[in-house]
Amino acid sequence: MYDTATRSVRDFVPSTPGLAGIYLCGVTVQSSPHIGHLRSAVNYDVLRRWLTHEGLEVTFVRNVTDVDDKILEKAVKAGRPYWAIAYENRRLLDRDYSALNVLPPTYEPLATGHITEMHELIQELIDRGHAYPADGDCSDVYFDVRSFAEYGALSGQRPDDMRDPGDASPRDKRDHRDFALWKGVKADEPRDAYWPSPWGKGRPGWHIECSAMARRYLGDEFDIHGGGLDLTFPHHENEVAQSKAAGLGFARFWVHHALLNLGESKMSKSLGNVIDLDAVVEAGVRPVELRYYLGSPHYRSRIDFTDEALKEAAVAYRRIEGFVQRAAEVVGNGRPKAVPPAFAEAMNDDLNTSAALAIVHDTVREGNTALTAGDEPAIRGALTAVRAMLGVLGIDPLDSAWGGADGGNDLKPVVDSLVALALEQRASARARKDWAAADSVRDQLKNAGIQVEDTPTGPRWTVGEQH
Helix, strand or coil: CCCCCCCEEECCCCCCCEEEEECHHHHHHHHCCHHHHHHHHHHHHHHHHHHHHHCEEEEEEEEEEEEHHHHHHHHHCCCCCCHHHHHHHHHHHHHHHHCCCCCHHHHHHHHHHHHHHHHHHHHHHHHHHEEEEECCCCCCEECHHCCCCCCCCCCCCCCCHHCCCCCCCCHHHHCCCCCCEECCCCCCCCCCEEEEECCCCEEEEEHHHEEEEEEEECCCEEEEECCCEEHHHHHHHHHHHHHCCCCEEEEEEEECCEEEEEECCCCCCCCCCCCCCHHHHHCCHHHHHHHHHHHHCCCCCCCCCCCCHHHHHHHHHHHEEEEEEEEHHHCCCCCCCCCCCHHHHHCCCCCCHHHHHHHHHHHHHHHHHHHHHHHHHHHHHHHHHHHHHHHHHHCCCCCCHHCCCCCCCCCCCHHHHHHHHHHHHHHHHHHHCCHHHHHHHHHHHHHCCEEEEECCCCCEEECCCCC
């Protein structure tokens, strides 16, 4: 796995045999999620699934930042409580994660729920000479960047070249590069966004929350810290500084995914250039197809979003889905077994999902050849291999998360019966050579998202477009 801190690919060996601890910087919930957020969720969900597949027990922590400058600014403009805005957007985030079959985290801590842990860590830094309360009565506390010799190593920057982070008035700091650990009350912010502290009433800085929560749930040292490439500086750089200055081992691997861009810039609410899940679905692309699109490139490769690329990914997924459905009709759903060695090799090569999906498509082609030949053992072998690989990637069509047969979706028997009734009516119309009525039934099914294919053994129906 590629480690940002060492700029190298290193063998991943968990600190505790059989266990793996992952901390992922989650979303700041000042607004509803977009598909850039969902790329992060999908990438680290695949990492988690692969480590689990390899026999590790994974503790996966993904935080939610539910108080910060942007949320408070939105609250003031909207005239609403900041916590109402944060909660509303958390619900939307959970909805989208569920729609894309992203596994729930082991723990999902909120920043506002861990103020005590932040106070403790800040005090440790003050005691060690790495932080200081600001002069005057502002209640701010800052990290002293000059006190930590390794500052800038993670992002490859020189402290002398760094600008003021802009998180407080320069007169309150000893050095313009110092960053806020605790922010005192501000006159233009909501009155209910503050907590008591040893330094006065205030709220946490952005960076301290992750160090405190990672320590709370994963200990002083853990295996993997993940996040977007845009978080490397200042957020992750500051996490490293404050955690290691407090004597913590902190993250052994730093894993960063590349961004999803729209045009020449990253997708961002502040820039107003965002596409969300609802817009994708309205355009006729299912959540499973969006997940395929987001997980297809290597996680360290930038995605330049286009409608054409998304639709091409949807078509590619439907080819896989079509094979799985046809094979299951012949040999049953099967039970996914071990993934092919070439797939495992790709996944163990810095989570190379692009190469792994090439193995999936190769196996699907072999399976389609077996279907044409009526070779049931070969069909079964291809189906179980494909489903095993798709399970790791979170896109198995037969997974109950996608309404598949596994897990017993309660609506499936109802849909089966209704479609069967419609096909009987179509067959009767064809028998009496009422082609208009037969075509009408087929068109109505198509409008409902049901595609009918006439085969030598009778009509077969699937959900979605045929290609």
